[in-house]
Amino acid sequence: MMTTMLDPLLQGFAAIGTWSSLGWIVLGVFIGYTVGAIPGMGKGIATAISIPLTFYLSPIAAISYLIGIAKGSTAGSAVSAILINTPGEPSSAPTALDGYPLARQGKAGKALRMGLYASVIGDLVSTIVLIGLAAPLARYALAIGPVEQFAILLFSLTFIGALASDSMVKGLMSGVLGILLATVGLEIETAVPRFVFGQLELYEGLSVIPLAIGMMATSEMVMQISRHREIDAQTARVREVKVSDDRLTLEDWRVSGPAILRGTGIGVFIGILPGLGASVASFMSYGVTKKLSKTPERFGKGAIEGVAAAESADNAVIPASFIPLFALGIPGSVIAAILIAAFMIQGLTPGPLLFQQDAALVYGIYAAMIVASLVLLCVGLVGQRFFSRIVTVRVRLIVPVVLFFCMFGTLVQGGSTFAVWMMIAFTIVGFLFKKLGYSFVTFLIGFILGPSLELTLRQSLPLLNYDMANLTGHPIAIVFIALAALTAAIVALRARKDAAARAITLTQTSREELQ
Amino acid sequence: MNKMDFVSGAMLMAFGFLLLFVVIPWQIADPSRALISPRLMPQLCAVAIIVLALAQCIKALREREVESVRFRREELIALAGVVALFVGALLLFRLTGPLPPAILVLLLPMLALGERRMLVLLLLPATCISLVYVLLYVFAGTSIS
Numbered sequence: 001m002m003t004t005m006l007d008p009l010l011q012g013f014a015a016i017g018t019w020s021s022l023g024w025i026v027l028g029v030f031i032g033y034t035v036g037a038i039p040g041m042g043k044g045i046a047t048a049i050s051i052p053l054t055f056y057l058s059p060i061a062a063i064s065y066l067i068g069i070a071k072g073s074t075a076g077s078a079v080s081a082i083l084i085n086t087p088g089e090p091s092s093a094p095t096a097l098d099g100y101p102l103a104r105q106g107k108a109g110k111a112l113r114m115g116l117y118a119s120v121i122g123d124l125v126s127t128i129v130l131i132g133l134a135a136p137l138a139r140y141a142l143a144i145g146p147v148e149q150f151a152i153l154l155f156s157l158t159f160i161g162a163l164a165s166d167s168m169v170k171g172l173m174s175g176v177l178g179i180l181l182a183t184v185g186l187e188i189e190t191a192v193p194r195f196v197f198g199q200l201e202l203y204e205g206l207s208v209i210p211l212a213i214g215m216m217a218t219s220e221m222v223m224q225i226s227r228h229r230e231i232d233a234q235t236a237r238v239r240e241v242k243v244s245d246d247r248l249t250l251e252d253w254r255v256s257g258p259a260i261l262r263g264t265g266i267g268v269f270i271g272i273l274p275g276l277g278a279s280v281a282s283f284m285s286y287g288v289t290k291k292l293s294k295t296p297e298r299f300g301k302g303a304i305e306g307v308a309a310a311e312s313a314d315n316a317v318i319p320a321s322f323i324p325l326f327a328l329g330i331p332g333s334v335i336a337a338i339l340i341a342a343f344m345i346q347g348l349t350p351g352p353l354l355f356q357q358d359a360a361l362v363y364g365i366y367a368a369m370i371v372a373s374l375v376l377l378c379v380g381l382v383g384q385r386f387f388s389r390i391v392t393v394r395v396r397l398i399v400p401v402v403l404f405f406c407m408f409g410t411l412v413q414g415g416s417t418f419a420v421w422m423m424i425a426f427t428i429v430g431f432l433f434k435k436l437g438y439s440f441v442t443f444l445i446g447f448i449l450g451p452s453l454e455l456t457l458r459q460s461l462p463l464l465n466y467d468m469a470n471l472t473g474h475p476i477a478i479v480f481i482a483l484a485a486l487t488a489a490i491v492a493l494r495a496r497k498d499a500a501a502r503a504i505t506l507t508q509t510s511r512e513e514l515q
Numbered sequence: 516m517n518k519m520d521f522v523s524g525a526m527l528m529a530f531g532f533l534l535l536f537v538v539i540p541w542q543i544a545d546p547s548r549a550l551i552s553p554r555l556m557p558q559l560c561a562v563a564i565i566v567l568a569l570a571q572c573i574k575a576l577r578e579r580e581v582e583s584v585r586f587r588r589e590e591l592i593a594l595a596g597v598v599a600l601f602v603g604a605l606l607l608f609r610l611t612g613p614l615p616p617a618i619l620v621l622l623l624p625m626l627a628l629g630e631r632r633m634l635v636l637l638l639l640p641a642t643c644i645s646l647v648y649v650l651l652y653v654f655a656g657t658s659i660s
Contacts, residue, residue: 053650169574173527173567180534180560187543187553194543194553218597225593228628396628397639400621404643407601407620408613412651417605424601431594435586436523454556461551499578 005131012363015060016371024061025368028068029375033383035069036076037390038398039231042089043073043318044334045220048212049402051342052409059346059361064368066342070335071372074278074315075119075380080391082111082307086234091278091314094286098299098306105302109384113248114256114304115311116380122264122312124373126319129268130326131366137327138352144476146459151477151484153453156274156330157446158484162491163276165439172488174439178446179453181206188455201418208341209413211447213406214426215433215440216334221399221406222431228395235392248304256308259289263309267316274324274332277441278317285313319369325350326362329452337444345413517575524571531564596627617644 016022028050035046046069054062077088082099095115102111144152157175165171184195185205196202224231263285270281289309290299299306321333329351331337343350354362380387410423433440464470471478535558543554600623604616621640630636 056654167571167574169567169571173564173571176560176563176567180557180564183557183560189551190546190549190553192544192546192549192553194557195538197542218601222590222593222597225596225624225628226587226589394630396625396630397635399628400624400639401643403597403600403624404617404620405647407604408617408647408651411608411613417608420601420605424598427597427601428594431590435590436519450556457556458551 005135008359008363009131009366011360012365012367013371015360015364016064016368021058021061021064021368022371024057024065025068025372026375026379028065029072029372029379030383032069032072032074033076033376033379033387034072034390036073036088037079037387038393039080039084039086039088039235039391041073041220041398041402042077043070044212044338045217045402046070046073047335047338048209048216049405049409051209051212051338051345052413054342055345055413059343059348060364060368062342062346063339063361063365064372066339067365067369068372068375070318070339071123071315071369071376072379074318075116075123075311075376076387078115078119078307078311078314079112079387082115083108083388083391084234086231086391089278091282091317092310093279094282094310095307095314097286097310098301098303101300101302102304102307107302108388110248110252110304111307112384112388113381114252115307116377116384117248118256118260118263118308118311119315120373120377120380121260122267122314122316123319123376124370125264126268126271126316127366127369127373130319130323130369133272134323134326134362135355137323138355141328141352142356145463145474146456147463147471147474148476148480150453150456150460151474151480152328153330153449153456155480155484155487156324156328156332157442157449157453159487160274160332160445161439161442162487164441166437168488168491168495170437171439171442174433174442175446177438178443178448179450181211182447182450183454188451189458199418201416206422206447207413207419208338208344208444208447210410210419210423211426212338212341212444213410214423215430215443217402217406218423218427219430219434221402222427223434224395225399228399231395235394252304255303256305259285259305259309260312262288262292263312264316267313268320270313271317271320271332272323274321274330274445277333278314281313281317282310285309326354327352331445331448334441334444337441337448340448517578520575520578521572524568524575528565528568528572531561531568534564535561596624600624614644617647 016025031050032043032046035041036043047066050066050069054065057065073088074091077092078095078099079088081087081092081096082103085096085100087093087096099111099115102108158172161171161175162168163171165174182205184202186193186203193203266285266288267278267281270276270284286306286309289305290296293299293303293305317333318335321336322339324330324332325336325339329349331340340350348354348358348361406423407420410419411417413419430440432438433443471481539554539557539561543557545552545554600620604620607616607619618640621643622636625636625639
């Protein structure tokens with residue numbers, strides 16, 4: 001078992017052992033770390049903007065570069081959380097709870113280092129779990145038919161829709177809108193054009209690049225522009241915080257070690273489940289560590305293990321979220337969905353078949369992920385002072401650069417101005433999604449999974465003789481359909497309870513105000 | 516009542532009906548040879564949109580408005596600005612090629628957001644444009660034209 005996994009992995013290391021591949025990994029991690037350190041900029045924006053460039057790279061260099069960006073930006077978001085109490089991403093919010101107090105106590109260097117070590121450990125362990133789990137799961141996935149595949153896809157979308165958004169209805173709506181958008185273009189069986197409105201460019205369907213860039217990057221820039229004074233005021237505060245050079249002690253490691261291991265476990269578990277995301281993992285890990293601590297009163301005032309718990313979980317989510325991607329072709333996170341786009345650009349379809357058709361590539365990606373973890377450590381340690389300065393960059397300099405790369409990236413990948421018009425349209429849609437509370441994650445995943453969902457539905461209907469009663473011959477499908485219904489029911493009941501609790505609180509508040 | 520959720524739900528429901536009864540029959544032919552109609556998936560999506568939008572409206576009606584989502588003036592100005600910037604850059608692109616719109620996309624937001632340092636106004640566009648030139652034209656061997 002070990003040899004069967006080690007040999008291809010060693011071949012994977014050989015495949016990425018070129019200056020070019022290593023250079024792309026280092027560049028990806030560096031860019032990711034830099035972007036992650038900028039308040040309000042996250043891994044989604046960084047990877048979305050970078051996709052067009054990967055069009056011209058070899059598959060392994062392209063995927064490695066994007067994975068480097070994802071890993072780097074996840075770790076980098078801790079920098080702004082610790083130094084200026086403004087997380088680069090929501091998942092780094094618990095890092096700020098103890099990281100910022102540490103920085104105020106003159107221990108910013110200690111917090112940044114612990115954050116980095118915890119990130120690297122979480123990330124590396126999670127990558128090893130991915131390597132161990134994805135291939136056996138993929139073998140199992142290959143044995144199942146279209147009916148079961150359809151049920152699994154339906155379950156995944158329901159699960160993501162129900163949990164990735166504050167409102168289940170809005171989450172599911174986002175997923176359905178994504179699936180609907182995926183139907184644009186020529187239909188697979190009959191070649192009948194759908195929703196093309198006479199536009200030749202739409203016959204091939206909508207490209208994921210303008211969609212992802214418009215909804216993630218440019219719409220986020222709109223929000224940043226509208227709050228630029230407020231954000232600049234926050235970044236100006238960093239000048240009050242000096243990054244000290246205090247080192248981590250054995251005592252720091254003693255208290256943080258268990259927190260890192262626990263955080264990694266939580267991150268891996270949450271990462272495997274589609275749709276929950278890194279924020280859930282980091283908050284959960286922080287909460288559990290605080291609860292298990294003998295001195296919970298230290299939390300929120302500068303407990304180093306709080307930083308370790310949050311960062312290890314945050315970073316463990318990324319590689320673990322690739323397990324359903326590699327094993328089943330189901331993206332469980334925004335990064336995994338964007339990675340699918342990069343695979344598609346390279347003419348590859350991630351999923352169980354990839355292990356059969358291009359195993360060398362899969363193991364090359366695994367090797368690149370391990371290398372990226374180690375590069376992350378080096379880049380983080382060497383560039384600590386540089387990244388600490390990055391958080392002071394003003395919005396008025398970030399926004400034009402991001403908009404420029406969004407426009408020219410889309411232009412290059414799309415090959416025509418039509419893609420940029422699409423990007424503009426999705427900027428407006430993305431803005432509305434943000435303001436109205438619809439889930440972009442579910443929308444993107446719905447868009448990515450839409451064609452597979454339709455294909456498996458088309459294959460399933462004749463197999464079932466167009467009679468749902470024949471589902472009884474497919475127990476796995478029944479289990480997943482039941483799980484989808486159960487997830488929806490549980491989330492709906494919980495939302496109802498929360499709404500009732502809110503109503504009681506509101507009534508009490510109103511009474512108190514009246515009195 | 517949560518007004519914003521109700522309005523967005525009602526609009527989505529109207530969109531669902533429009534899709535089901537107007538856009539799908541207009542935009543997707545239904546060939547008789549097809550075992551499964553190419554309209555099936557879009558129709559399923561339209562029905563799902565209507566049902567979910569109805570659920571959203573009912574939920575919004577039952578809810579007490581705690582904190583209404585508001586479109587702030589600054590956000591709408593920013594959105595209009597970004598859209599206008601891209602539209603202007605695209606129109607310019609058709610007339611002049613890539614360099615002038617590149618400068619426009621970099622300079623205009625900097626000025627609008629308050630950057631006045633001449634060195635930064637010169638260096639940032641020069642660096643970004645050079646980087647894209649090296650990455651896309653020289654390194655990747657592509658072109659924007």
